Amino acid sequence: MRKKWVLSQEQFDALLKWLDEDREKAAARYEEIRQCLINFFIARGGAADAEDLADETINRVTNKVEDLKDFKGNRLRYFYGVAHMVLKEYLRKPPPPEPPPPPPDPGQIEQEYRCLEECIQKLSAEDRELLLQYYYPQEGCTLTEQRKQLAESLGIAPNALRIRAFRIRARLQKCVKKCVDRSLE
Amino acid sequence: MNADIDKQQMRAYLLGTLDADRCTQLEERLLREPEVYEELLAAKEELIDEHVAGNLSELDQRQFDKHLAITAEGRQKIRFATLLKRYAASHPAPPVVAVGNAQTTAPARRRFSFFLPFMRRPVFASGAVLVVGLAILTICWIMAQKTAEQQAFEQSGLQVIEATLSPRLTRSGGKTNRVTVPPEGPFKVELRLELTNASFNNYKSQLFRESKSLLTKVDLKMEARGAQQVVPVVIAGEFLSPGDYELTLSGVLDSGADEFIDNYYFRVTTE
Numbered sequence: 063m064r065k066k067w068v069l070s071q072e073q074f075d076a077l078l079k080w081l082d083e084d085r086e087k088a089a090a091r092y093e094e095i096r097q098c099l100i101n102f103f104i105a106r107g108g109a110a111d112a113e114d115l116a117d118e119t120i121n122r123v124t125n126k127v128e129d130l131k132d133f134k135g136n137r138l139r140y141f142y143g144v145a146h147m148v149l150k151e152y153l154r155k156p157p158p159p160e161p162p163p164p165p166p167d168p169g170q171i172e173q174e175y176r177c178l179e180e181c182i183q184k185l186s187a188e189d190r191e192l193l194l195q196y197y198y199p200q201e202g203c204t205l206t207e208q209r210k211q212l213a214e215s216l217g218i219a220p221n222a223l224r225i226r227a228f229r230i231r232a233r234l235q236k237c238v239k240k241c242v243d244r245s246l247e
Numbered sequence: 248m249n250a251d252i253d254k255q256q257m258r259a260y261l262l263g264t265l266d267a268d269r270c271t272q273l274e275e276r277l278l279r280e281p282e283v284y285e286e287l288l289a290a291k292e293e294l295i296d297e298h299v300a301g302n303l304s305e306l307d308q309r310q311f312d313k314h315l316a317i318t319a320e321g322r323q324k325i326r327f328a329t330l331l332k333r334y335a336a337s338h339p340a341p342p343v344v345a346v347g348n349a350q351t352t353a354p355a356r357r358r359f360s361f362f363l364p365f366m367r368r369p370v371f372a373s374g375a376v377l378v379v380g381l382a383i384l385t386i387c388w389i390m391a392q393k394t395a396e397q398q399a400f401e402q403s404g405l406q407v408i409e410a411t412l413s414p415r416l417t418r419s420g421g422k423t424n425r426v427t428v429p430p431e432g433p434f435k436v437e438l439r440l441e442l443t444n445a446s447f448n449n450y451k452s453q454l455f456r457e458s459k460s461l462l463t464k465v466d467l468k469m470e471a472r473g474a475q476q477v478v479p480v481v482i483a484g485e486f487l488s489p490g491d492y493e494l495t496l497s498g499v500l501d502s503g504a505d506e507f508i509d510n511y512y513f514r515v516t517t518e
Contacts, residue, residue, distance in 0.1 A: 208343055238327065
C-alpha cells in the first residue's frame with residue numbers, strides 16, 4: 063500500500079471546495095472526515111497503518127474530485143466507499159510491521175508541558191475548573207461520583223457534561239499542538 | 248439508542264472488537280447524526296485516560312496496544328493525557344460543591360430561579376409540594392410493586408421457562424433466539440447467556456424493548472453448563488409479552504465500572 067501521492071495545492075483546494083464552499087467549514091469537515099477514516103481503519107483491522115490508509119483514501123478521492131462535481135450525496139459516505147476498497151487491498155497484502163518509533167526526548171516532553179501550562183492559563187477559570195474536576199478525582203471520591211455531583215451542581219445531564227468537558231479538552235489539545243509547532247519553528 | 252449501549256459499542260469499535268455489521272451500523276450513524284462523531288471522540292479520550300491511569304482490563308489493554316497505541320495520533324493523545332494528569336496532580340481543582348449547599352456554583356443558582364414565583368407565593372408552594380409529593384409517592388409505589396413482584400417470582404416455585412441465548416443472533420441474520428412462553432398464568436424465564444468473556448467475577452444485564460430499558464439485573468454470576476459458560480438471568484413473565492427484545496451483558500470491573508461484552512437478541516412468542 064503506502065503509495066506516496068503528491069497532491070498539488072490546486073488539487074487540495076479543489077477537495078476543500080468540494081467539501082464546502084466556505085473554506086473554514088471545509089477545513090473542519092476535512093479534519094472530521096480524516097478522523098472518521100482513521101477510526102474506520104482502526105476498527106477494521108488496519109490499525110497499524112490507519113493514518114497512512116486514511117491519507118491514501120483521501121488522496122484517491124482528491125484525484126477524482128473533478129469527476130465528482132455533480133455528486134449530491136453525503137461526502138463521508140463516498141469516502142467510506144473508497145476506504146472499503148483501500149482496506150480490501152491492504153488486507154490482501156499488509157506490509158511488514160514497522161519498528162516502533164523511538165520515545166520522544168525528555169526535552170520535547172518538557173516543552174509540551176510548558177505549552178500545556180500556558181494553554182491552561184488561557185482557559186476561563188470556569189472551564190479550567192470543570193476540566194480538572196471532570197477528568198481527575200479528588201481524594202476520597204470516585205470519578206463516577208464526582209462527575210455525577212458536578213453534573214448536578216451545574217444542572218445539566220451527565221452526557222451533556224461529558225461533551226462539554228470533551229470540547230474544553232479538545233480546544234486545549236489544539237492550543238498545545240499549535241504552541242509546540244511554534245516552538246519547533 | 249440507550250447512551251450506555253452507545254458508549255460500550257463505541258469503545259468496542261475503537262478497540263477493534265466490534266463485529267463488522269455493527270461497525271457498519273455505527274458508521275451509518277456517523278453519517279446521519281453529527282453528534283455521534285463527537286461522542287466517538289469523547290469515548291476515545293476516555294479510553295486513553297483509562298490506559299494512562301492503568302484502569303483498563305487485561306483484555307482491553309491488549310486491544311488498546313494493538314489498535315490505539317500504535318497510531319501516531321494515539322501516541323500523541325497518550326502523551327497529552329499523561330501531561331494533563333501530571334498537571335492535575337500538581338494543581339488540584341477545588342472540590343465539587345453538591346447541590347443544596349449554600350456555596351453552589353453560579354449556573355446551579357440560576358437553575359433555582361425557576362422556584363422564585365413559588366417562594367414569593369406560599370399558597371402556590373404548598374400546592375406544588377403536595378402535587379410533587381403525590382407524584383413521587385405514586386412512582387415509588389409502582390416501582391416497589393414491580394421490584395417486589397420480580398423478587399417474589401425469583402423466589403417462588405412457579406413454572407420456569409429456560410432458554411439459552413447465543414450472542415449477536417439477529418433477525419436480519421436469518422437466525423433468532425426464540426423464547427416460547429405460556430399464553431397466560433404466572434411464570435418466570437431463565438435466560439442463559441452464552442459467555443464470550445469469562446474474565447469477570449460479576450456481571451450486569453439490561454433488558455430492552457424497542458430501545459427502552461425495562462429491567463436491570465446486577466450481581467449476576469457465571470455458571471458452567473457442560474462445556475459452555477453461561478450467565479443465568481431470571482426474568483418475571485410479566486416483563487415478557489410477545490415481541491422482540493435485546494439483552495446487554497456487561498462485566499463489572501473491581502472499580503465498579505461496567506465493560507460491555509455482548510448483545511443478545513431474542514423473540515418471545517406464545518405457545
